Amino acid sequence: MTGGREGIRLRRSKQREVILEELRKLKTHPRSDELYTLVRQRLPHVSLGTVYRNLDRLQGEGTAVEIYCGDFVRYDGNVSPHDHFMCRVCRRVWDFDARHGDSPGVPAESENQAGFQVESQYTMFLGLCPDCAAS
């Protein structure tokens, strides 16, 4: 009998594994609802809330990061420092390598920046992706 607590725990870690796998497969940094659509093809009974909770947890563990794109949040399974490009038409986001050497910017120690806690730093390039530029 595999029911009860052990079964639930197994199911939960399996869900998280599938969510992370799907997230890492995508190169366009999905929103939670986009990721949900993909995950549901493998786990038909999963809910959007479950996907959302697991994304939260993956972030807590440091295996996923949020990218803020205006009013909405996208997720990234690549947690190493890198920059992004957002297409202003289709709103998809790609990894974009724009680092010259690996010296991330250090915030200046000025008075009006005192009290802010930096948690991540990347450059967001905006423009047209090849698909949108062609149409």
Ligand SMILES: [Zn+2]
């Ligand atoms: Zn585009």
Ligand SMILES: [Zn+2]
């Ligand atoms: Zn990325």
